[in-house]
Amino acid sequence: MPSESIMRFVEALRRDGDLASIDAEVDPHLEVAAIIRRVYEQRAKAPLFNNVKGARNGLYRILGAPGGLSSDPKFPYRRLARQLALPGDATLGDVIDKMLSAKKSQPLPPVHVATGPCKENIILGNDVDLTKLPNPLLNRADGGDYIQTLGINIVQHPTQDWTNWSIARAMVTDKNKMVGLIMKPQHIARLFDAWKKSGSGRDIPYAIALGAPPIATMAASMPLPAGVSEAEYVGALCGSPLELVKCETNDMYVPANSEIVLEGTISISETAKEGPFGEMHGYSFLDENSQQPIYNVTAITHRNDAILPVCVPGRSSLGPDETHTMIGTLASAEMRQLLQDAGLPVTQVFTPYETQVIWAAVQVDRKRLAEMGTNAQELCNKIGSLVFRHKAGMQVHRLLVVGDDIDPFDFNDVTWAYATRCRPYLDEFHFEDVPAYPLVPYMSHGTGTKLTGGKVVANCLLPAEYKGQQEWVTCDFENGYPEEIKKKVLSRWADFGL
Numbered sequence: 001m002p003s004e005s006i007m008r009f010v011e012a013l014r015r016d017g018d019l020a021s022i023d024a025e026v027d028p029h030l031e032v033a034a035i036i037r038r039v040y041e042q043r044a045k046a047p048l049f050n051n052v053k054g055a056r057n058g059l060y061r062i063l064g065a066p067g068g069l070s071s072d073p074k075f076p077y078r079r080l081a082r083q084l085a086l087p088g089d090a091t092l093g094d095v096i097d098k099m100l101s102a103k104k105s106q107p108l109p110p111v112h113v114a115t116g117p118c119k120e121n122i123i124l125g126n127d128v129d130l131t132k133l134p135n136p137l138l139n140r141a142d143g144g145d146y147i148q149t150l151g152i153n154i155v156q157h158p159t160q161d162w163t164n165w166s167i168a169r170a171m172v173t174d175k176n177k178m179v180g181l182i183m184k185p186q187h188i189a190r191l192f193d194a195w196k197k198s199g200s201g202r203d204i205p206y207a208i209a210l211g212a213p214p215i216a217t218m219a220a221s222m223p224l225p226a227g228v229s230e231a232e233y234v235g236a237l238c239g240s241p242l243e244l245v246k247c248e249t250n251d252m253y254v255p256a257n258s259e260i261v262l263e264g265t266i267s268i269s270e271t272a273k274e275g276p277f278g279e280m281h282g283y284s285f286l287d288e289n290s291q292q293p294i295y296n297v298t299a300i301t302h303r304n305d306a307i308l309p310v311c312v313p314g315r316s317s318l319g320p321d322e323t324h325t326m327i328g329t330l331a332s333a334e335m336r337q338l339l340q341d342a343g344l345p346v347t348q349v350f351t352p353y354e355t356q357v358i359w360a361a362v363q364v365d366r367k368r369l370a371e372m373g374t375n376a377q378e379l380c381n382k383i384g385s386l387v388f389r390h391k392a393g394m395q396v397h398r399l400l401v402v403g404d405d406i407d408p409f410d411f412n413d414v415t416w417a418y419a420t421r422c423r424p425y426l427d428e429f430h431f432e433d434v435p436a437y438p439l440v441p442y443m444s445h446g447t448g449t450k451l452t453g454g455k456v457v458a459n460c461l462l463p464a465e466y467k468g469q470q471e472w473v474t475c476d477f478e479n480g481y482p483e484e485i486k487k488k489v490l491s492r493w494a495d496f497g498l
Ligand SMILES: Cc1cc2c3c(c1C)C(C)(C)C[C@@H](O)N3c1c(nc(O)[nH]c1=O)N2C[C@H](O)[C@H](O)[C@H](O)COP(=O)(O)O
Pocket: 148, 149, 150, 164, 165, 166, 167, 168, 169, 170, 181, 182, 183, 185, 186, 187, 188, 220, 221, 222, 223, 224, 279, 280, 311, 313, 322, 323, 326, 327
């Protein structure tokens, strides 16, 4: 069973020796975030801050980097594995396969239970005061304290039977108000528009489940198809229904063992300045300050000694954080599914962390490719059109089409193929008429259009490979020598004192 709660997940990290439980007092104003950011970059243990300055009555402790790389280089993805109840030596391919494993299953709706750990403390109405919480300032350029970076935003369609779970950032602005990014084409933005169009004039009931069961947070970070209620997909993934409890002040349902639950309504008319926020590409633009919808908070419920999971996004080449290990990996899963459903000989898709998950390597089976009797122009335009016109491809701006001799999870392989087989201009297929990801710096702060274009498919296969031929021997130890020579070299390596 995947970790059905943050507590179980923390215990798994402790058992792995991958948790630093810190009782010394730490300041949520920048100090906590600076530690978490360095934890990603140093591949250090996940920090559990038990004594956050300003915390009171069980609100709250902070768990940093739950989706960062583990502190054991032998098992880099073990934290993600623990969230999905995969073995500790799971690969990113295993994580992708696991998250896709329910694609053909019947959705398994959650069950409603009367109460749960998240109901151990209930704060209502006038007693709600967000400014009394030790909300973290995550980057010195941030426009506010972002309490919501790893919670699940729960919003229903006004008329259809669709409850969407996603992650969308939000910062505290007032004792009972937050403001949060609600950006197209994300489902929360689609639902926001549906509420506005419904003409009911009512504000939108929501809940944010902070410290929800890790596999639920994973599904919230995954671009599952529109209309799919993530909770039902998680039920199918686990083979047993999630247990949800009803909110105090609206009809939303939240995972019973969430750590902290914020309830209320998203205003369909009132906005406030949101941002800047140190984001997933490693930049915090000082001029970023769009007007975004206000989240009114009418209740806070929480577990005793509740834990707030926190993500501090930044430069992933130094150390990936959840905006890479979850957003990138889970979008890769949906892009692979999309291309395979279209009958293309795609065997894997992955967004290298070194590229801030803006690039994605698309691995093709060259034998099956040869049977298609196609060429770079045709294949790359088909792949680009499918991915760049689909929400799962929203955050990706460069696709690298590589052969099955290239490991998409190994950036050395990907850059070798890109550098040596992709001829600039002739092997690049540009897309200027597709939706762009507005947060990519060369879109938001570049010279061209901001909301469309700037996407390209790089063909990293030589023409002979389209005929299934590899007309070269790869010059590395693995491929350049017969097995008996490699065996002999390895057996004498130590004796030579190399
Ligand atoms: C894991 C994770 C995902 C996201 C975010 C974060 C983390 C840690 C923040 C740290 C809070 C940074 C912020 O950029 N953030 C974020 C966001 N999508 C937004 O529209 N707005 C956001 O503010 N996603 C990505 C979305 O969660 C996924 O794209 C998901 O697929 C959406 O769900 P759906 O619309 O497909 O249902």
